[in-house]
Amino acid sequence: MIGYLHGKIISKKPTKLLLDVGGVGYLVNISINTFEKLSDKTEVSLFTHLSVREDAMDLYGFFSVAEKEVFELLIGVSGIGPKSAQSILSGIQIDDLKDALKAGNVSRLISIPGIGRKTAERLMIELRDRIDSVSETGETVTFGVSTVRGDAIAALVNLGYNQKIAERAVRSVTDKSPNISIEDLIKEALMNLNA
Numbered sequence: 001m002i003g004y005l006h007g008k009i010i011s012k013k014p015t016k017l018l019l020d021v022g023g024v025g026y027l028v029n030i031s032i033n034t035f036e037k038l039s040d041k042t043e044v045s046l047f048t049h050l051s052v053r054e055d056a057m058d059l060y061g062f063f064s065v066a067e068k069e070v071f072e073l074l075i076g077v078s079g080i081g082p083k084s085a086q087s088i089l090s091g092i093q094i095d096d097l098k099d100a101l102k103a104g105n106v107s108r109l110i111s112i113p114g115i116g117r118k119t120a121e122r123l124m125i126e127l128r129d130r131i132d133s134v135s136e137t138g139e140t141v142t143f144g145v146s147t148v149r150g151d152a153i154a155a156l157v158n159l160g161y162n163q164k165i166a167e168r169a170v171r172s173v174t175d176k177s178p179n180i181s182i183e184d185l186i187k188e189a190l191m192n193l194n195a
Contacts (some may be wrong), residue, residue: 002026002059006045012038015086017061019044028061029082031089037063051075051082058082069134070094077126079119087114094134096167099150101131108150111163149174152185161193169193 005028007021014035017028028046030038038044046061047068060082062068067089074085091112092100100108101124109120149170156166169189173180180188 002048002050004045005048005061006043008043009038009041015090017044017046019046019061026059028059029086030061031067031086032091033089033093034061034063034067049082060086064094066094066134070097070131073127073130073134074123077123079122084114088112091115093167093171095171096150096153098131098134101128103150104128105150108154148180148182148185151182152189155186156189156193159190165193 005019005021005026007019007026010018010020010025012018012030012035014032015030017030017035017038019026019028028048030046034046044063046063047065048062049060049068049071051058051060060071062071071082071085071089074080074088075082080088088097091114092108096108099105104124106117106120106124109115109123110117115123152170153163153166156169157163161169166189169192170185172192173185173188177184177188
C-alpha cells in the first residue's frame with residue numbers, strides 16, 4: 001500500500017493533484033483544506049490512503065496525519081465512501097468537525113455540502129466516541145474553548161457571514177488568544193472580517 005508520497009507538483013486543482021515522484025506521475029485526490037495548504041508550494045509531502053475497488057484504484061492525499069486519520073474514520077461509517085469523506089473534509093476543518101461531533105451539533109454537520117440529516121446523525125452516533133483518537137492537528141483546544149468557538153461561529157453565521165469565512169475568522173483569533181471570552185472572540189472576529 002502507498003502510505004506516503006513526496007514529490008514535485010505538476011498540476012493542481014481544488015480536489016486533484018498530479019505529483020511527480022521519481023519520474024512517475026501520481027494522480028492524488030485531495031480535500032480543499034489540503035489544497036489551500038499547497039498554494040505556495042512546488043514540492044509537497046502527503047500522507048496517502050489507497051482505495052481499491054473492483055473497477056478502480058484511487059489515491060487520496062492528506063497534508064497532515066490527523067486529516068488522514070479522520071478520513072479513515074469517516075470511510076468506516078456505513079454509507080460514507082472515499083468521495084463522500086473527501087467532500088466532508090473539504091467542507092469543514094478537522095477541529096471544527098471534532099467540536100461538532102463532541103457537542104452533538106447536528107446542524108453544523110448538515111451545513112457541510114452533501115450531508116443530510118440521516119448521514120449527520122449516523123456520523124454523530126458512530127464517531128462521537130472515536131474522534132478523540134485522532135492525532136492533534138496543531139491546535140490544542142479544550143472542550144470548553146471549542147464550545148465557545150462553535151458558538152462564535154454560529155453567531156457570525158447568524159449575522160449573515162459565510163460558514164467557512166466565519167470559521168477562518170474565529171480560528172485566526174483563537175490561534176492568538178486560546179482562552180478568549182466569547183464576547184471578545186466575536187468582537188475581534190468581526191473587526192477582522194470588516195477590516
